Amino acid sequence: MAEPKAPNDVPNAGAHGGDRVAAALQAHGVRFLFTLCGGHISPILVGAKARGIRVVDVRDEATAVFAADATARLAGAPGVAAVTAGPGVTNALTALENARLAQSPVVLLGGAAPTALQGRGALQDIDQGPIVAPCVKLVKRVRRVRDLAPAVEEAFAVARDGVPGPAFVECPVDLLYDEASIRAWYAEASGKGTSIPERLLRFYLQRHVAKLFSAGGEARPPRARDVAAPAASESSLAAAVARLARAERPLVVIGSQALTLAPDPARLAAAVSRLGAPVYLSGMARGLLGRDHPLLMRHQRRQALREADCVVLAGAPCDFRLDYGRHVRRSSTLIAANRSARDASLNRRPDVAAIGDAGDFLERLAARSGGVAPHRDAWLATLCARDGAREAEIDKQTQVRGEHVNPIALLRAVDRAASDDAVFVADGGDFVATASYIVRPRGPRGWLDPGVFGTLGVGAGFALGAALSRPGAEVWILFGDGACGWSLTEFDTFVRHGVPVIAVVGNDACWTQIAREQVKMLHDDVGTTLGRTAYHEVAAGFGAEGIVVKTDAEVPQALERARASARAGKPALVNVWLDRTDFREGSISM
């Protein structure tokens, strides 16, 4: 990948607003700009390319934002997407809201109609601010060329600040081209008529353009603002240290927030090890402790939470994933560390609320705590034994033979096959929920899932962002067959951009997670059935390696073929015909 260019090497530096936006991105160390083109944003794309930022064009604006989101989660710094005015912006909304709920810092640059034509029936002109506002922390509507770079700076700072999340910068097209072109364009639009209204219009537009470009040359070079991570108070830390020291059955649950902006995940992992308490990892935190850490528990979390006498929730709110807090015993001490005061107290008031960065809190807690306490050995042994027993049960389930492929055996095979640097992207229902118990993330930031919004369709965008952020690493997408439908077109993107992801589609010809409960409770599968569709042929049509697997025996070879293809730079899709499993029987998410 080309290194970002020094400003002096940039042709037309500062000549148009698009370059000012690009210069601001460059000042923030941005390496990738995800986009789907449109006339409203062309100068941004051209400016970014001229400055050595890799412009990655995709086939749906949501993918662009998902990819930016993934780069943010993997790099711990805002990811950036640019979309065109109107439908470009509205297409991005689901991904934007997904990033907001996942607390992922994303900067979205949106095109807009020319300032003088807004509200007058211009192409793709809608009032974007109120539509985007609920999904972002900041809407910045730029009205002068000189404000473009400061708006981008503010967006980056706001995206990182406090509870991270997306920020939106609206860049009207007449701010993005060079002054001479815009003056000529407005002059032509105002005509040559001599009537009083025509002369007035000309006068008005000349003044309007003068405002757009006012004091245009005086802007200082863009620079990234410092944003300090919020730190929990000393008193909350001291209270947590004291409570944890007294605990006999402590438990730590670490959620995504502890990792999103973590400056040094390895240091965080070492701190968590020093705490000496059993740990469950969820969301983006999965992989923090590697595959086989002695404190890492993977199964029977609900039971462990009910038995623990002190629970530390680090960046993990009491939402549906913790049964709204009911999983934690009333009598146990609850310590909640969270950047969001609201999330720290969601559904359940903690005994200690440590409002600040959850990862930073864990590091400070470990530094102040006494470390491994022998009186907890029995507690740890109980949880380990239970974990081991569940693993043995899962092993047994891999032996079940049916007509096609056993999903549990397939996921075990994926776990065995994937490299040590693999990043897993999860996009689907039952198949990927099952995978989350079987496939072991290799290290910190080695697992990407949509988060609390539960959005199907994240797969291709997340994988694109992951593959570009971690060149050389294996990137696996675990797809439900329903979910893969959103992403298939992006195999074109993978092929064009040389992004060799490995997709495994769990093809059970059904939207199973929905069908499971719908059929049981309403006795009708309407809307939930799919076919054994040839997704591998679709991928092959885009130039990827397409592989179909219909029996257990074919699995190992197919996975190796997919890996070899990826190593040779060609993306692969393995379409696996699954048998049914009752692994997730009874689980329902609401």
Ligand SMILES: Cc1ncc(C[n+]2csc(CCOP(=O)(O)OP(=O)(O)O)c2C)c(N)n1
């Ligand atoms: C954008 C979006 N639309 C619909 C849903 C509802 N939904 C949740 S799980 C699921 C089924 C997923 O099916 P599939 O991807 O085939 O995985 P499976 O459950 O069959 O393993 C659906 C439709 C959703 N979460 N997101």
